[in-house]
Amino acid sequence: MVHAPEIIENLKRRGFRETPVRFRLLELLSNSSTPLSVPEIIGKLSQQNLKPNKTTLYREIDFLMNQDILVEVRLHDRKKRYEITQQHHHHLVCLKCDSITDIKLKQDLGREETRLAKRFNFAIERHALEFFGYCNNCQ
Amino acid sequence: MVHAPEIIENLKRRGFRETPVRFRLLELLSNSSTPLSVPEIIGKLSQQNLKPNKTTLYREIDFLMNQDILVEVRLHDRKKRYEITQQHHHHLVCLKCDSITDIKLKQDLGREETRLAKRFNFAIERHALEFFGYCNNCQ
């Protein structure tokens, strides 16, 4: 797991500041087992008596994505979710309770990507693969 | 390719009506090589002097999805897109011009799904796999 203080130290070395929103957001996301959306983040931070404006959060997230600290995850609904950047992985998304489980694929898509790139002369940057269904508790 | 009149005939046999919006929407989607969003559909139909209310379109799409005639496709942005139901496939999405190319995977994800289902006791209903990058024209 990545720790918020380390990330912040790194940022400070590069001339950025340590602020409550930045720290608490990173802390929240590094303790979270699932990616979170901005509305969810606002909810959770409010519970801890930190009530940042949504504009601030969107901008902070934007900043952290530019620093490659966060990545965006898109699932079935229209919310963008964010998680701490980690090794490439995929998700199991429960259609009932919305729980999200990180998974790693055994199979490798690299060969497929090479084939598609050649076949369509398409420069693949990334892919998204998510599995939808019903989790242990919701079946 | 699937033809709009056939689909409509099928619906009529089941007690539903043939209406301009229904016909022209199905015609548009069956001639489209890419999935379309509601704003896009409204734009294209307007060009042909059919200006349905967006509520009507959302409801028509909902109806056609319940009839398994359309499926929803979710890509990188926050629009839902729709296409005529066809054999399971994936997409190459250009991050510059937004063009979408249908592709079929050589590799099969079935084995992977079985493994994940067992491992996490997760009942997989479907998956979404999209490749993002730059198309022939946009590199």
Add this chain to the structure above:
DNA sequence: TATATTAATGCAACTTAGTTGCGTTTGTCA
């Protein structure tokens, strides 16, 4: 071919995620 039924439609008002402009606050370093 007139009529009844109900599928389909339109409109207005709303919700929710996300964005923009702009003026203010605050963390950091000299």
Add this chain to the structure above:
DNA sequence: TGACAAACGCAACTAAGTTGCATTAATATA
């Protein structure tokens, strides 16, 4: 401790999608 830019908050906005309700029109059948 003061200067400067990073970070912040507020208000107003956009765009996708939803809901309630009253109206219109496609179709079966009389």
